[in-house]
Amino acid sequence: MxxxxxxxxxxxxxxxxxxxxxxxxxxxxxxxxxxxxxxxxxxxxxxxxxxxxxxxxxxxxxxxxxxxxxxxxxxxxxxxxxxYLPSRSLGRVLADDGPLSPEAAARVGAQVADALAAMHDRSMVHRDVTPENILVVDDGTVKLTDFGIARWSEVTRTGGALLAGTPGYLPPEVAAGDESGPGADVFALGATLFAAVEGRSPWGGAEEGPYAQIRRAASGVPTTPESAGDLGPVLSAMLATTPADRPTARAAKSMLEKVGGIDLASAPVTMGASAPRRAVRRWGLGAAAAVLVAVTAGTTLAIAERSAPTTTQSAVPAGMATMGDQRSADPCALLLEETVSRYGKVFRDTEYGNFNRCGLWIKPGPTGEEIVSVGLELLEPDTGAGPTGDFGVKAWMPEAGGTCERFLDLLDAHRARIVAESDTVEPKNLCPVAESVLTGAMSVAARGPVPRRPVPFASNSLATLKACELLGNADIVTAAGVELPPSRGFGDWDCAYTDNREIEADVTFYRIRDFEFARPGKRMEVINGRRAVYSTFTSGDDKQSGCRVKLEFKPYTKVTEEGNQWIEVIHFDVELDSAASPDKLCSVAETMARAVAGRIPFG
Incomplete structure (x- = not known):
């Protein structure tokens, strides 16, 4: 252009x-x-x-x-x-001239606080107060700009969850997945003034990388200022961990006016001298990497690093936002219940589904009709949503049938899949729930590798086996009549067999409540002393026919909101072309189940 x-x-x-x-x-x-x-x-x-x-x-x-x-x-x-304002951003001022004196920084801060107070009076929240979004004229006049991610606060409270801002200035509550309020703006201004006098943000310098800054922000313990002088107590108040402990923007304005020796209602403002130049590492706000983290309905946004071509990007800390060992990665650790508590009573769902899954049930009270269930699954690289390898968010519009699906990509190309679903809630209302969960998962992943399971699997659990090792090539040929190469799934807890022709077979580990295992009307057999339940289904847009044989592995007791009696089961799914009869499908699945039932130990 x-x-x-x-x-x-x-x-x-x-x-x-x-x-x-x-x-x-x-x-x-x-x-x-x-x-x-x-x-x-x-x-x-x-x-x-x-x-x-x-x-x-x-x-x-x-x-x-x-x-x-x-x-x-x-x-x-x-x-x-x-x-149009002939000016420089505060970030450029600091990069060109060095840190400000505490008094000069306070004069800048008082003017920005004045603007924020006016915004907050109108129920607006800026959500990205940084040195780059503050314009400084040579005469010392300061103006706040860039409202690209601002919101009216009532929209922020009721809309989709958002984790928005620049890492060096993120308030702890936002880094942890909560929504931005007026207190978040006050914190971000405090962090900006901290950077103005110290040459780095309270979460560390940009050279340390955005992921380290997000992790520190989530910890809620900022660096202690060394050069703030009389501005120090004001910064301590503005950088309080809890929003309720911070001053309002209007109160912060008064505090900053006192340090800066000005009265905005009656006196012109001048910047004054910068602090004496000292040996500081250039943080280059205009050029150093910045991160915008945003989760919005119907949009695909990743964490995007923005930098000038001459800037050297910091290396991502080893292991940050990665999966680590699949079998010990804990999907439940990525689920923060507080991110969805506003939607109803929240119960953790640790048992249902495969071992790579954890979930939440959201209800209007301790008992009553389910509002929505949210499941988070850890997935193999490049599963189900296109290219991977960046840390960020993949968001899809809601699908039909009462579901909303979102993906979070990790830096090692693994991903987490989040699905919110309900029989009674419209998909458009499910997405704010899914995005709230996703925001919390993102804040956890930004602190390091996916956390490990606090308790290892029991030695007799199905989770200690590997799905692709249960059947040999001869077993597949006997059951399906052709060789089907295996493909392992996450944690070795499922195995897919296909030759890209008209037959597909899957062996998947699962957990289910006891009363759901054998529902009335379903065919049930006993195979080598284990119960087996048969059912047929159709899948995909082409309505391909399939049969599932659920083979009991081990019953166990775990006290949960949804029940106490559970069963570990193995699913044998077989899909053929639509012309295949149900008997043919189930014969293949049963042959596979019989081969496995004769080998696996009783739990």
């Missing part, structure tokens, strides 16, 4: 002045009014960020906030028309 282009027949682009957040900004001339303006163009294909920023900006008129004039459309692209 070149200079001298005219947008919407009115705004002539004169100079590209920078990129930040999720947009690119140009200095332009309004040919109708003859004034210089700033035009921001979304780097997201759908332009939703521009519309959101326009709505937020249009609802806020304040001398400490960059004014939004209009939003226009040109060749299907949306542009935001804003006040």
């Amino acid at each position: 070149g200079e001298d282009r005219t947008i919407a027949g009115r705004y002539r682009l004169d100079e590209h002045v920078g990129s930040g957040g999720m947009g690119s900004v140009w200095r332009a001339l309004d040919l109708e009014l003859g004034r210089v303006v700033a035009l921001k163009h979304s780097t997201l294909a759908d332009g939703g960020q521009i519309r959101r920023e326009a709505r937020i900006g249009a609802g806020l008129h304040h001398p400490r906030v960059v004014t939004v004039f209009d939003v226009i459309v040109d060749e299907d692209a949306r542009w935001l028309v804003m006040e």
Whole structure:
């Protein structure tokens, strides 16, 4: 996109002045009014960020906030028309001139707090207060900008879960998966002022990498400032771990005015001198890696590192956001109950399904009809959702049939699949639940490898066996009539056999409540002293026919909200072309089950 282009027949682009957040900004001339303006163009294909920023900006008129004039459309692209302010971002000021004195930082902070107080009065939350989003004019005037991920707070409370912000400035509650409120803005401003005097954020310098910063943010223990002087007590209050312990933006403004020696209501503001130059590692906010973590309904966003071409990216700490050993990885550790507690009474579901799964039941009270169940499964690399290898979120629109599905990719190409489902809740209402769970899982994964199971499997558990070792090649040929190469699944707890022709077979480990194992009306046999239940099904868009034989492995007792008597079972699923009879399908599955039943030990 070149200079001298005219947008919407009115705004002539004169100079590209920078990129930040999720947009690119140009200095332009309004040919109708003859004034210089700033035009921001979304780097997201759908332009939703521009519309959101326009709505937020249009609802806020304040001398400490960059004014939004209009939003226009040109060749299907949306542009935001804003006040043009000859200025530098605070990040650029710090990168060029070094840290500020405590008094100068307080004068900047008081003006930003004034803007935040006005936003909070209107039930708005900025959610990304950083040095890059604070513009500083040479005369010391400061304005807050970039409302691309801002929200009205009531929307934040009731909409999909969001983990949004820049890692060095994330409040602990947001890093842990909670939603942003006014207190989060106060914390982010405190973190920004900390960086202004210390040369690094309270979660460490950018050279340490964004994942280390997110992990520290979730811990809730910021670094102690060394050069804050009289600003130190104010920073301590603004950086309190609990939002309720932080001052309001208006109270923070008063505290900062005292340190800065100003009264915004009556006196002009000057920046004053920077702190004496000292040996600090350049943190380069304008160029160093930043991370935007966002989970929004119907959108695919990954954690994206943004940097200038000359910046050297920090290496991700070893093992961060990785799976580690599959059989000891704990899916339950990625489920934070507090992320969905607002939807109802939450019960942990540790037993149902394969050993790679953990879940939550959400009900209106201790007893009553289920609202929704959420399952989190740990998956093999590149399972079910396209390319992997980045740490971030893969989000899909809800599917039919009362389900909403989301994926979280880990850095070693493994992923977690989250499915919210219900027979009574519409899919559009399930996605906020799934995204809340996903946000919590992301905050846990950002702290290190997926946590290990606190208690190993019992030595007689089905989980200690390997599905692909239960049947040999001769067993498959005997059952199916052809050789079918095996393909192991996560943790060796399932095994798929297929030659990409018209037959598929799967051996899968499972856990189920005792009363669900043999429902009335189902065919049941006894194979080598073990119960076996037969059922037929159809799957896929082509409605391919299949038969399942559930072979009992071991009953066990575990006290849970959903029941105390459970069974470990092995599923033998066989699918053939639609012309195959149910008897043929079940004959293949039964032959496989009989071969295994004669070999496995009784638990």
